Amino acid sequence: MLKKVLIANRGEIAIRVARACREMGIASVAVYSTADRNALHVRAADEAHEIGPPEPRSSYLDGAKLVSVAKKTGADAVHPGYGFLSENAAFAKEVEEAGLTWIGPPSGAIAKLGNKLEARKTAKALGIPTIPGSDGPVEGDSVRAAARAAGFPVMLKAASGGGGKGIRTVRDEADLVRELERARGEAQSSFGSSAVFVEKSIFPARHIEVQVLADSRGNVVHLGERECSLQRRHQKIVEESPSPVVTPEVRARLGECAVRLAKHAGYRSAGTVEFLVDAELRFFLLEMNTRLQVELSVKQEDVHARGAAIELRVTAEDPFQGFAPSAGTVRGLQLPGGAFTRVDTALEAGAEVSLFYDPLLAKLIVWAETRERAIDRLARAAAEFQVGGVRTTLPLVAHLARDPDFRAAKFHTTWLDGFVARAAAEAPGGLETAALAAALAAHADSKRGSAPASAPAAGSSWAHTWRPR
Amino acid sequence: MGPHLEAQVRYRVTVQGRSFDVIVVESQDGLVAALVSEGKEPAFERVSLSSRGGLTVLSRENASETLSLSGSPEEEGVYHVSQGGGRPLRCEVEDERRLLARAAGGASRAARTGPRVIRSIMPGIIVKVLAAPGASVAAKDPLLIVEAMKMQNEIRCEEAGVIAKVHVQPGQSVAAGAPLVELSPA
Numbered sequence: 001m002l003k004k005v006l007i008a009n010r011g012e013i014a015i016r017v018a019r020a021c022r023e024m025g026i027a028s029v030a031v032y033s034t035a036d037r038n039a040l041h042v043r044a045a046d047e048a049h050e051i052g053p054p055e056p057r058s059s060y061l062d063g064a065k066l067v068s069v070a071k072k073t074g075a076d077a078v079h080p081g082y083g084f085l086s087e088n089a090a091f092a093k094e095v096e097e098a099g100l101t102w103i104g105p106p107s108g109a110i111a112k113l114g115n116k117l118e119a120r121k122t123a124k125a126l127g128i129p130t131i132p133g134s135d136g137p138v139e140g141d142s143v144r145a146a147a148r149a150a151g152f153p154v155m156l157k158a159a160s161g162g163g164g165k166g167i168r169t170v171r172d173e174a175d176l177v178r179e180l181e182r183a184r185g186e187a188q189s190s191f192g193s194s195a196v197f198v199e200k201s202i203f204p205a206r207h208i209e210v211q212v213l214a215d216s217r218g219n220v221v222h223l224g225e226r227e228c229s230l231q232r233r234h235q236k237i238v239e240e241s242p243s244p245v246v247t248p249e250v251r252a253r254l255g256e257c258a259v260r261l262a263k264h265a266g267y268r269s270a271g272t273v274e275f276l277v278d279a280e281l282r283f284f285l286l287e288m289n290t291r292l293q294v295e296l297s298v299k300q301e302d303v304h305a306r307g308a309a310i311e312l313r314v315t316a317e318d319p320f321q322g323f324a325p326s327a328g329t330v331r332g333l334q335l336p337g338g339a340f341t342r343v344d345t346a347l348e349a350g351a352e353v354s355l356f357y358d359p360l361l362a363k364l365i366v367w368a369e370t371r372e373r374a375i376d377r378l379a380r381a382a383a384e385f386q387v388g389g390v391r392t393t394l395p396l397v398a399h400l401a402r403d404p405d406f407r408a409a410k411f412h413t414t415w416l417d418g419f420v421a422r423a424a425a426e427a428p429g430g431l432e433t434a435a436l437a438a439a440l441a442a443h444a445d446s447k448r449g450s451a452p453a454s455a456p457a458a459g460s461s462w463a464h465t466w467r468p469r
Numbered sequence: 470m471g472p473h474l475e476a477q478v479r480y481r482v483t484v485q486g487r488s489f490d491v492i493v494v495e496s497q498d499g500l501v502a503a504l505v506s507e508g509k510e511p512a513f514e515r516v517s518l519s520s521r522g523g524l525t526v527l528s529r530e531n532a533s534e535t536l537s538l539s540g541s542p543e544e545e546g547v548y549h550v551s552q553g554g555g556r557p558l559r560c561e562v563e564d565e566r567r568l569l570a571r572a573a574g575g576a577s578r579a580a581r582t583g584p585r586v587i588r589s590i591m592p593g594i595i596v597k598v599l600a601a602p603g604a605s606v607a608a609k610d611p612l613l614i615v616e617a618m619k620m621q622n623e624i625r626c627e628e629a630g631v632i633a634k635v636h637v638q639p640g641q642s643v644a645a646g647a648p649l650v651e652l653s654p655a
Contacts (some may be wrong), residue, residue, distance in 0.1 A: 095548060125550065205516060320556050325617045326645070327592045331524025355592060355617060383554030388524050388537040395556040410655050432489060432504055434550040435482035437527045437536055438490035438560035440518040441548050442480060445540065446564065 002026050002077045002101060004127045006070040007045060009081030010060060011346045012363065013292070014041035017079045021045075029073045031066065033059035035354055040346040047073060054356045060084045063091040066096050077101035083358060086291035087162055105214075105290045109265045113288040117159040117197050119261075123285045126264055128257045131276060131284040133199035141179050141354060143198060147173065148202035158187035159195035162289070164234030166190055169201055200237050202276050204412035207231065208243050208283070209274040211299045212260035214267040222255035226299055227409075232323065237393065237416060238400070239295040239311045241302035244371055244409035252283050254329060261288060270296065276413075294363065297344055301367040308371040310378050314345075315359040318391035320424045327355050332388035336381035340367040343385070355389050371409075377402050399423035478507075484560045543588070543646045587626060589643045589648045593617030597639055604632045605655065612650050615643070629655040 004027040007014045014030060018041070021028040030045035035054035042048045049069050052059035059065075063085055070078055078095045080086035080103070104110070113119050117137065120130050134146035137159060146168070147154045156179055158166030166187050170179045180196060188194040206229045214220040227243035228236045246254070258273035265288075272293050274286040292329035294313065301309035317323040330351045335343050343363030353361065366381055368374035382397035400406045403419060411419075480491045490505035494513070503511035514530035518538075525538040534552060541547040565606045596614040600606055611623045612632075630652035637649055 184498075294495040318557075322622075324622070325592070328645070330523075331539070332521070332525075334524055379554070386535055386537050386551070386553060387525055389539065391557060391608065395551075395554065398554045428485060428556055430552045430555050431484050431487060431558065433527065433534065433536075433552060434484050434489055434560055435489035436502060436504060436516070436529075437518060437525070437538055437550050438482050438484070438548040438562050439480040439493060440500065440527070441525075441538060441540065442515060442546060442562040442564065443478065443493045443500075444518065 004029065004075040005079050006073065006075040007079050008066050009084055009199055010036055010039065011360065012344045013081040015044045016344055017081060018044035024261055025106060029075055031069060035356055040348050040351065041365045063094050067094050070100055071098065075100065077103055079103040080292055082292050089114060104269045105267050105271060109267050110290045112265050113290050115159050116157060116287045117195065119287055122264065123261060126260055128261060129284045131199045131202065134197045137195035138198055140177065143158050146198040147176055150198055153201040155199045155201050156183040156196050157199060158183065158191055159197055160191035160193040161187065167234055202278055204279060206277045207274065207413050208256050208277045209272045211261045212258050212271050212273060214262055215267060216268050220259045220267060222258050223299055225251060225254055226295060228295065229413050231413055232416050236295065237313055239298045241298045241309045254283055297363055297365050301342065301365050307367055307369045308374040309365060309367045310374045311363055311365040311379060312382065312397055313360055313423045314362040314364055315393050316353045316361050317359055317393055318392050319393050319396050319420050325355060325359055326391035327353050328389050330387060330389050334384065334386040336384035341381045353451055375407065396423060479565045480559050481563045484558050493583060585652045586648045587612065587652065588647055589615065589647045589649055592645050593643060595637045595639050595641045595643060596621060598635055600632050602632050602635055606630060606632060624649065626652060631655060
């Protein structure tokens with residue numbers, strides 16, 4: 001049994017891992033950048049060590065530093081969470097070679113499956129359907145042939161990419177060469193490799209992924225699928241388990257393919273095999289994520305007792321202003337509670353939301369006996385969830401719950417953009433309440449002396465974002 | 470019959486392009502307020518606005534709710550109010566003195582009659598300034614590029630005008646709400 005785990009991450013996933021350690025009687029070590037000194041995840045673990053300045057490449061992405069802290073603190077294992085170095089085969093190898101347990105798949109499996117081109121080749125060899133496209137990286141001349149063979153529109157994808165990044169859609173052959181240049185440049189700077197390949201763009205498509213679990217003896221099982229089609233710029237926003245459209249037969253085939261791939265790669269621990277599913281429920285391998293995923297929680301809730309679970313990723317972005325990022329101090333926080341309602345978050349009143357890291361603030365997950373009730377429950381919980389001082393994606397839930405397409409599960413991977421535009425165009429309600437509250441606030445301000453030049457008097461009516469002039 | 474007329478203060482609140490008049494009265498037991506509807510007698514009710522761990526509680530005669538409410542340090546009289554599950558609503562409050570002054574043609578907040586200030590909607594770093602003072606710009610012309618969370622965003626102007634002032638320069642960090650560019654009418 002492990003004695004001490006170094007949690008090589010931050011935010012809600014670091015807290016999740018720390019909680020699991022505590023429940024299992026394992027000691028935990030948190031790491032933090034100077035920007036995260038007062039972050040909640042630091043207090044969630046038994047020990048905490050500073051690892052450098054806010055920029056991830058100097059702190060959370062510094063593998064050598066992380067291994068050194070693990071050794072110094074006597075940790076015997078490293079948990080990478082998701083994002084950061086979780087799919088970095090070199091870091092996994094460093095951890096393995098330092099004699100520590102890497103809580104994840106073997107570094108060889110990460111290397112094999114982490115490259116999308118390699119994963120495509122492997123899948124093809126195993127008879128798993130793949131999206132029509134090139135089987136190797138494309139350069140100036142070969143891209144045209146590959147794109148024509150696949151048929152426009154096509155996707156250009158960075159072979160070493162992940163997390164929905166490094167993907168471009170090309171609709172017209174005239175744009176192909178230019179887009180390829182850009183894609184190769186971005187791939188090089190973001191992922192360290194300029195290898196880009198071509199895939200046919202399938203539309204409309206659903207993003208459906210299968211959760212797999214493997215032990216260290218070569219046993220692999222799947223836990224069913226998640227529907228993750230509500231995305232923006234390839235970033236998932238709402239996830240459901242099970243998928244409202246997958247039939248038992250398709251579920252069994254998806255699961256079987258996922259297990260086949262994981263087994264062949266010598267997988268261990270948790271992983272996710274992602275598929276694109278077309279309107280006829282034909283599926284094609286997208287890639288495999290050799291790590292924990294953000295949305296594992298929605299599968300956890302579903303597995304607990306068959307029913308329906310939905311998760312909303314609450315991010316620090318304003319959906320009514322083009323998802324403009326929102327940074328600042330969380331002045332006040334009210335978290336939802338109640339039946340089958342779960343919040344995974346590192347937020348607390350007074351927490352700083354900065355621009356250095358991913359805008360994910362919290363995951364709001366609900367479970368209910370049916371999908372209908374789960375949607376109602378999500379809306380109820382979202383209405384209780386208040387984050388003061390930072391704009392979030394929470395207001396979208398009320399609109400989702402009223403949307404007939406969402407209720408009927410009639411959506412696909414580019415549906416969300418249209419939905420957000422419709423939601424933004426809807427006239428908001430509650431104007432009278434807002435007007436009354438604003439008038440009362442102004443009234444109290446005028447009595448106190450309205451210039452916000454000093455800190456509010458003790459017992460002031462509400463929190464203004466006071467700043468010295 | 471409402472509370473004594475002398476003690477009443479009237480506010481006009483504009484939100485989403487609509488205006489609401491609110492009358493606030495200080496009585497012995499606390500505040501009493503009413504939203505004014507055209508053609509109807511104002512229905513006064515006991516109200517209170519109080520703080521609850523950084524959030525705000527609006528208490529009315531028949532219901533209460535938790536709100537997120539903040540003033541705007543850059544703009545007097547502007548408050549952002551979010552109700553549970555709802556989007557933030559920007560409310561501009563003018564009190565009676567302001568309303569009378571405006572009706573009499575007096576100077577109001579600079580934001581109303583003077584140059585229009587375009588403010589940053591997000592915190593970020595200025596990458597490029599695309600318009601210079603004196604330049605004429607048309608609606609939807611891009612004015613600046615701001616980088617935030619590793620993405621570049623174009624800030625465009627909404628109406629035609631002339632650039633009166635540029636408040637920022639490339640490389641500068643800006644907070645949400647910070648003034649970027651001032652426009653005079655075309």
